[in-house]
Amino acid sequence: MPTTVRAVQSKTGEEPITMLTAYDAVTAELVDEQGIDVILVGDSLGNTVLGYDSTIPVTVDQTVSHTAAVSRAVDDALVVADMPFLSYGHDDRASIENAGRMMKEAGANAVKIESGPHTVELTERMVQLGIPVMAHLGLTPQRVNQLGYARQGTTEEAAADMLELAREHEEAGAFSLVLEHVPANVARLITEELDIPTIGIGAGPDCDGQVLVVDDAVGLSDWTPSFVREFGKLREQMSEAIGAYRDAVESGEFPAEEHSHVEEDLDGLY
Numbered sequence: 018m019p020t021t022v023r024a025v026q027s028k029t030g031e032e033p034i035t036m037l038t039a040y041d042a043v044t045a046e047l048v049d050e051q052g053i054d055v056i057l058v059g060d061s062l063g064n065t066v067l068g069y070d071s072t073i074p075v076t077v078d079q080t081v082s083h084t085a086a087v088s089r090a091v092d093d094a095l096v097v098a099d100m101p102f103l104s105y106g107h108d109d110r111a112s113i114e115n116a117g118r119m120m121k122e123a124g125a126n127a128v129k130i131e132s133g134p135h136t137v138e139l140t141e142r143m144v145q146l147g148i149p150v151m152a153h154l155g156l157t158p159q160r161v162n163q164l165g166y167a168r169q170g171t172t173e174e175a176a177a178d179m180l181e182l183a184r185e186h187e188e189a190g191a192f193s194l195v196l197e198h199v200p201a202n203v204a205r206l207i208t209e210e211l212d213i214p215t216i217g218i219g220a221g222p223d224c225d226g227q228v229l230v231v232d233d234a235v236g237l238s239d240w241t242p243s244f245v246r247e248f249g250k251l252r253e254q255m256s257e258a259i260g261a262y263r264d265a266v267e268s269g270e271f272p273a274e275e276h277s278h279v280e281e282d283l284d285g286l287y
């Protein structure tokens with residue numbers, strides 16, 4: 018039985034909610050096996066897997082395809098599809114149809130939306146229709162061309178605006194809120210003020226849960242933001258394994274006898 022948004026919410030204030038991104042079936046299976054509560058098919062897909070230098074070019078079709086791969090591999094975690102840039106917010110009908118594709122075609126349990134004043138009513142409408150919505154405030158990478166990747170909520174006014182928007186999204190029915198790259202004390206205040214769980218990334222230890230991009234967490238990325246801790250060295254290990262394969266082929270050491278099959282009857286056929 019997959020985790021529901023209610024099951025995730027029931028951990029609020031009791032135990033930390035764990036969330037990681039995944040973009041493919043193998044990674045999703047490993048993440049799920051480790052008992053992570055929520056798997057986000059983030060639009061960080063653009064940077065991590067698709068080779069773009071921002072999330073802007075990611076399309077609905079790409080997100081549907083990667084979310085479907087993740088959904089097929091997951092038994093327990095809640096799968097959340099990240100709505101890509103301009104797939105929501107400008108037209109309610111298109112937004113809802115795109116979110117519907119994430120759930121109907123790709124098997125997502127919920128969608129995440131980079132939030133702002135323009136997504137409050139949309140969140141309410143989606144929730145009314147049965148689409149669970151995870152809100153996202155603070156650094157919202159789809160606004161890179163306006164804001165860059167700077168920490169957000171760093172002035173009294175900006176922090177107050179963020180709290181107000183957080184409340185509005187909670188009232189609109191969002192089931193949780195990602196807070197990205199905001200001061201830890203602002204994230205703590207917002208967490209205390211809301212009933213829905215906050216999930217932090219670069220937002221300090223007091224959120225109800227934490228999320229990281231899986232490539233960063235396992236040490237596969239070539240660069241990580243200051244708030245990331247690498248829990249593995251996958252990039253180094255993969256690189257060494259690839260080099261070892263190249264050496265073994267070049268030296269003739271691979272494939273060895275145990276990797277080959279000889280059909281005796283065919284000896285001397287020609």
Ligand code: KIV
Nearest residue numbers: 038059060061099195
């Ligand atoms: O796209 C993503 O991976 C995200 C997380 C960093 C929250 O939005």
